[in-house]
Amino acid sequence: MTNNRAITKSARGGGRDTGLNDTLLARTLLAVRGNKLLTHAGLILFGLAMLYPLLWMISSSVKPEELIFREPGLIPSSVTGENYGDGWDALRHPFSHYFFNSAVITLGAVVGNLLACSLAAYAFARLEFPLKRMWFAIMLGTIMLPLHVVIVPQYILFSELDWINTFYPLIVPKFLATDAFFIFLMVQFIRTLPRDLDEAATIDGAGHWRIFSRIIIPLSMPALATTAIFTFIWTWNDFLSQLIFLTNPDMHTVPVALRTFLDSSGQSSWGPMFAMSVLSLGPIFGFFLAGQKYLVRGIATSGLK
Amino acid sequence: MTDTQVRPPVAGAQKRPPEPRPGAVRADKARKKRRRKEALTAHLFLAPWFIGLLCITAGPLLASLYLSFTDYSPIGGAHWIGLENYTRMTDDPRFVKALTNTAIYVFVSVPLQLAFALALAMVLDRGVRGLAIYRSVYYLPSLLGSSVAIAILWRKMFGDDGLFNDFLGIFGVEGQSWIADPDTALGTLIVLNVWTFGSPMVIFLAGLRQIPPSYYEAASIDGAGKVRQFFSITLPLLTPIIFFNLVLQLINAFQSFTQAFVISGGNGSPADSTLFYTMYVYNKGFTSFEMGYASAMAWVLVLIIATLTAVNFLMSKYWVFYSDK
Numbered sequence: 001m002t003n004n005r006a007i008t009k010s011a012r013g014g015g016r017d018t019g020l021n022d023t024l025l026a027r028t029l030l031a032v033r034g035n036k037l038l039t040h041a042g043l044i045l046f047g048l049a050m051l052y053p054l055l056w057m058i059s060s061s062v063k064p065e066e067l068i069f070r071e072p073g074l075i076p077s078s079v080t081g082e083n084y085g086d087g088w089d090a091l092r093h094p095f096s097h098y099f100f101n102s103a104v105i106t107l108g109a110v111v112g113n114l115l116a117c118s119l120a121a122y123a124f125a126r127l128e129f130p131l132k133r134m135w136f137a138i139m140l141g142t143i144m145l146p147l148h149v150v151i152v153p154q155y156i157l158f159s160e161l162d163w164i165n166t167f168y169p170l171i172v173p174k175f176l177a178t179d180a181f182f183i184f185l186m187v188q189f190i191r192t193l194p195r196d197l198d199e200a201a202t203i204d205g206a207g208h209w210r211i212f213s214r215i216i217i218p219l220s221m222p223a224l225a226t227t228a229i230f231t232f233i234w235t236w237n238d239f240l241s242q243l244i245f246l247t248n249p250d251m252h253t254v255p256v257a258l259r260t261f262l263d264s265s266g267q268s269s270w271g272p273m274f275a276m277s278v279l280s281l282g283p284i285f286g287f288f289l290a291g292q293k294y295l296v297r298g299i300a301t302s303g304l305k
Numbered sequence: 306m307t308d309t310q311v312r313p314p315v316a317g318a319q320k321r322p323p324e325p326r327p328g329a330v331r332a333d334k335a336r337k338k339r340r341r342k343e344a345l346t347a348h349l350f351l352a353p354w355f356i357g358l359l360c361i362t363a364g365p366l367l368a369s370l371y372l373s374f375t376d377y378s379p380i381g382g383a384h385w386i387g388l389e390n391y392t393r394m395t396d397d398p399r400f401v402k403a404l405t406n407t408a409i410y411v412f413v414s415v416p417l418q419l420a421f422a423l424a425l426a427m428v429l430d431r432g433v434r435g436l437a438i439y440r441s442v443y444y445l446p447s448l449l450g451s452s453v454a455i456a457i458l459w460r461k462m463f464g465d466d467g468l469f470n471d472f473l474g475i476f477g478v479e480g481q482s483w484i485a486d487p488d489t490a491l492g493t494l495i496v497l498n499v500w501t502f503g504s505p506m507v508i509f510l511a512g513l514r515q516i517p518p519s520y521y522e523a524a525s526i527d528g529a530g531k532v533r534q535f536f537s538i539t540l541p542l543l544t545p546i547i548f549f550n551l552v553l554q555l556i557n558a559f560q561s562f563t564q565a566f567v568i569s570g571g572n573g574s575p576a577d578s579t580l581f582y583t584m585y586v587y588n589k590g591f592t593s594f595e596m597g598y599a600s601a602m603a604w605v606l607v608l609i610i611a612t613l614t615a616v617n618f619l620m621s622k623y624w625v626f627y628s629d630k
Contacts, residue, residue: 039433046425047442050500054449056468057458116353123350127343139354142362146560146610148586149603152372152596153365159379176357183354208346237452239563240583244591255453259567262457270461277454288448292441295448296507 061274068271084279087272090265091257092249095276098257101246102236105170105253109235110228112174113182117227118220120177121186122212126198142180147240155244169245170238174231182227189223190216222294229291233284254280373601378594390601400602402577403585406491410581411558414498419550421502426509427539440510444503455497456567460484463493484568487578494579497564505550512546513539544625552617559610562587582606 060068061083063076088095123129124136158169177183193216201211217224239255246252252260258280261273288295348355358364373390375383394400425443429436449455462468463483470480483489516539524534562583565573572588573580586606590599 036433039428039431040435043428043433043439047439050446051442053458053462053468054445056462116357119350120354123347127347127350128340129344129347132347135351138358138363142358144556144610144614145362145366146583146603146606148560148583149369149600149607150362150365152377152590152600152603153368154361155591155596156368156379157360157365173357173361175353176361177354178357178361180362208343208350212350233448237449237563239451239453239566240587244587255563258453258457262460262567263570273457274461277457280454281449281452284448284452285445288441288445292437296440296444 057274058278061271061278063271065269065271068274083271083275086269087261087276087279090261090269090272090276093252095254095257095279097250098252098254099279101167101251102253102255105167105242106232106235108167108171109174110231112171113177113179113227113231114224116175116177117179117182118186118217118224119212120183121190122208122216124183125187125190126211126216127208139180139183142178143184151241151244158245164245165248165251167251170235170241179231182231185227186220186223189220193219222297225291225294226297229287229294232287236284369600369603372597373604375597376595377597377600379596380594383597386597390598391605393598394602394605399577399580399585403573403580403582406573406578406580407559407582410491410495410498410561411555414495415551415554415558417495417499418502418554419505419547421499422505422550423509423543423547425502426506426513427535429506430510430513440507444507447501447503450497450501451561451563453563453567456564459493459497459564460568463489485575487576490569490575490578494565494568498558498561505554508550509543509546512543516542541626545627548617548621548625552614555613555617556610559606559613 055074059074059076062079062081064078064080064082067077091098120139124132124139154169155164158164161168163169163172197215197219198211201215206214237255239259242253242256243259246256249260258273258276261276265273372383374385374387376386376389377383429439433439465480465482465485469483473480481489483493520538520542521534524538529537560583562581565579565581566584566587569575569579569584571584573584582602583606586599586602589595589602
């Protein structure tokens, strides 16, 4: 501490000795600051350009229908909630119905992934069993498996079970740890936890279930949060499997309903459609704001470490 | 790939005494019993995953391989037809079109996306204030990009009276409907994928953090300029991450479905110009219920992705630099 201070003092003193150094320093500082301002201006401008389409959609959703494509620019000259009311009741059911369906599926998927993936992750990270490397490799392999190659047999299986047009095909697989990506994420996390705690608990007579539920799970909250947030966003956005397994309009979710809206209204009623689109992105935006830390950490660590 | 187990299976195994002492046999038995018990516990923890593997992932994977050699449809059942589905693809102009579209989409949009991601990560890594805010703003589109809502927005934005034409109007350029023109419709989808450069950018940022600042200090003392530093330090040390992003984004892009499906109204219009591979698989499997043919196409997709990934890994020897080797 004192050493450091001494060094900075002498460095400052060195700068004060010669006037030449001083102006040079000032000039460099100015140049750096100018450079920084320019960087910020560029970054802000670029960020605005990226967000502009979103802002345009939001602003269009509160404009009266006749103004949407007449009036460029973001600030509406008159504001109306009409589009939201029209859009809400545009389809067979009010949009609350579709939001409810999406919420049920998303909640089920989050709970399923948290439970099943953490169980599997504990086994891979902490337990020894025959053929462990092989199973682990298979698990990694399923991460890259395209949905398209398994969806036909899945469809046949779920029709046999009479599960088409129920939420089961979208929730039950999550309870079977089919989102292997999250197993991998949690294995990586659990491996970083010190084993001393497990060993101490074993000496105290705790079994694996106790170690898992009392030690590993409480310590793995960051990984669980990342899993929950990503599962939420992916399931909320998911379209293909909902399109295939939910054909009855009563069971439609928000994305499928939006697509029906688009196909049924053709070129008219863009205002209401934008309004419902904005609402459909609301929950994702909320989770994004609430869970930024976990999102960034999730992508940065799961990929690299 | 990261390895599962480097440490020996049982900690006591190496400490085994050279000659059996009276108690050793009993201890060995106890150890065996403990090991068996642990394996049993592991299988219980893995039980849901095993069932999922059998019924939802690996099982269906093999089932679709079988179906790909049949003419399966939900009504007609399955009859073995050998390689007919596979030979049919070569004569199917829509299949060839779908493959071409997807290849153009993947090989144009992914490099562009990664270039944006790397460039922005480089700028943000230079100690810019408010890094967290910029990172969030640039990352947001990655989260929203695959949603139906954004596809609807895109369809309108590049439509006749959309935002893009308003923008062109500023420069006095006469616009058109970019979605309805077969020459430009695919381009709008490429723009959409480039727009989601945020998630590779976050990975690049994490990678840039790992490069020790002392490397740059040493280089600048030796008189290396910024450009030289980029090509001699940043780029080589970042190659593993570039490689990781490349593999990940290629796999993702090959499977993209929602945007093209929604923007084209589900059929790849105009003139099949946005007919994506996955969309054609969906249309064959779930619109005309030729599920045998759809399975064959899905398997070809798996082979394409696997080959591409393998080629990537083989090529990586020549350009990816691992500093710990």
